Amino acid sequence: MNVLIESVAVLGLGGMGGGMARALLHAGLTVTVFNRSAEKAQPLVRDGARLARSAGDAGAKAGLLVLSLADEESVEELLFGEVLPWLQPGTIVVDTTTVSPLYARDAAARLDAVGVERLEACVVGNPDMASAGQLRIFTAGRKSTLDTAEPVLSVLAQEIRYLGGAGRASALKLALNLLLGIQTVGLAEAADFADAAGLGRELLLDVVLSSGWRSPVLAYRAEFMRRRVYQPAGFRTTLMHKDLDLAMRQAQDYRIELPLVRQAARRFETAIERGRGAEDAAAVMEVAAQA
Template sequence: MRTAPIGVVGLGAMGAGMARALLARGFRVTAFNRTAAKAEPVVRAGATLAATPADAVAAADVLLLSLAGEDAVEQVLFGALGGTLRPGLTVVDTSTVSPAFARDTAKRLAGAGVRRVEACVIGNPRMAASGGLRVFVAGDRADADAVSDVLDALGPDVRYLGGPGNASVLKLALNLLLGVQTAGLAEAVAFVEAMGMDRELLLDAFAGSGWRSPVLAFRADFMRKRAYRPAAFRAALMHKDLRLAAREAADHGVGLPVTERASDRFGALLGGGRGDDDAAAVVELRSAPEPGESPP
């Protein structure tokens, strides 16, 4: 067991869960979150609260990031921590970003002697807290092996996928499938309700059908209850990931028209002030968005 604490920056639903999983495995954790109140459950579980991101990493040899997107990662790594990153530190970045951003960030950190291990996680907050995530890993293999104890604490299925950006590709591909399927299930509900039937009839039939999957069943449960908070996967993050996938694909000459249309639907949720609802709230939209109405 490593003796230095692990710094954790970002205690949203997933970050807090991963911090708890690390604590359960016996790691010491020093954690920072921009909204200090969200850190309280993790502190009660045994973590030390840091006043700043720099304090979280001061005594650590591993920094785990769980941030909302590229802007937040940029601000933390090259803003708040820009003068304190030191050679020998390993950044385990679980944030969902574009493959291009992942590769560029790894290169910039390497210039400062800092290793970046891409660790894209698949699962929900409950799985994060129990150490039950799937972990897609990319970067230098030796760097990943050096933090294998940390990665193993996050979940039993840790897969090394090669060089920087590869884990981000696979994570976005799976989130693309989730977004499109969630929007499709929402439209099936809308169709049934437009025909004068209750959504319960469809969702009950869906539950016993070949179309059921664990992730869609999870979204269907939100739709059945018509309650979308606390979110397991916020609509704002779903929208962000679909846009990242579409943008990266376009940069490589590939169009993703179905993904872009699904992105418009989640964008409409954001436009209605529902970005913090679970992505399943897309079922409550009734008007079709005009192409391009999605917020940037």
């Protein structure tokens, strides 16, 4: 492996970030971790990760920095506000945060201006897949940057695909997540309809998951709905709503309408208002039941 990327830093240790850090550790890489809530780092430290004193300290000696943050504001605050002055020229920033294509292109240009390379990474999967190194990763940016980073990414992924210039992976991620949001709301409403008809959500979920309607994505959300337990979250309701909002704002630039996305976003917004923002997005099922 290229000596520059034997040392990897991971900033943001939620379900996906923590899972990716764990996969990197299991592969024998030197991994430095940082999270604003330090307690999330402790299991990784026990597994051999180095805990950074600050976000800047995490990136200072890393050849490759993985970002797994909540939103554009977090990237702006952590990467550009704290970490960037610490990064050495040639450092690769693999940003898995879901952001708009416009922000992705802007971030790439700003990093490029100071000699730091940005690789946009759309990660598809869940925290268990991240820990097992079974994600699918769709990348954008310079192909040469991917070529350098690929030995590290291969630890995390069963598939790595290059899509082209900056912004393209972000556009794909928003397209996938808007589909996820619509499907999750659709499954919740179907289960709610079955409940109202006296069939019960369990019957509906069993039929869906043993028929042509089954998919790994729906099966993952359906298990939360079946158990009526929505933590620990695979994908928080707040993040789902954020991504649907990003997709709608981007659609305005494309001059297209997304009416189903708008309706799904309203349902997730209601879930957040009812205190379910930190729960898995499947908790929208309980909002449907209360409506």
